[in-house]
Amino acid sequence: MSFLNWLKRTIGRAAEGNRTHLIGSAELFAVDPEVLDRMKASSDEESERLLIESLEGQHAAVVDWKASLSDVLEELTCLTDQERAVLVSAPAPLTDKRIYSVSHQITxxxxxxxxxxxxxxxxGDAYIVFLVPPQLIEAFDDTNRHWTI
Structure with a gap:
């Protein structure tokens, strides 16, 4: 990441606040309103934990920062057979490298x-890997623009 991109990301995060993307993502995925209210009243880390608990197994998984695509395939249990087939057929260099170094090729x-x-x-020292329905992609990308890798 270039210095300019890092600066834009850092300023964007500071201007919007740390939880804005979490709450926005929860709203996009129609998380239970009670959970959403708890997220709004909680710390950043607690909000993140609540979002993960709400979406894990359906639309998301948490992976270590050192994870490869192979690790993602193990953790992302909510993949359809068709999605899994596409990801499994990725070229070998993509499956073995850490996801942060090939994030655009993987996405x-x-x-x-x-x-x-x-x-x-x-x-923390992890990533959340989301599976975003086609109708939510644009809004998700906008909501998470300062947090996606």
Missing amino acids: DLLHPPLRALRIVETF
């Missing part, structure tokens, strides 16, 4: 009508 593998794969930074 380009899935196309509508399949769900899009998006990788978002967490407050």
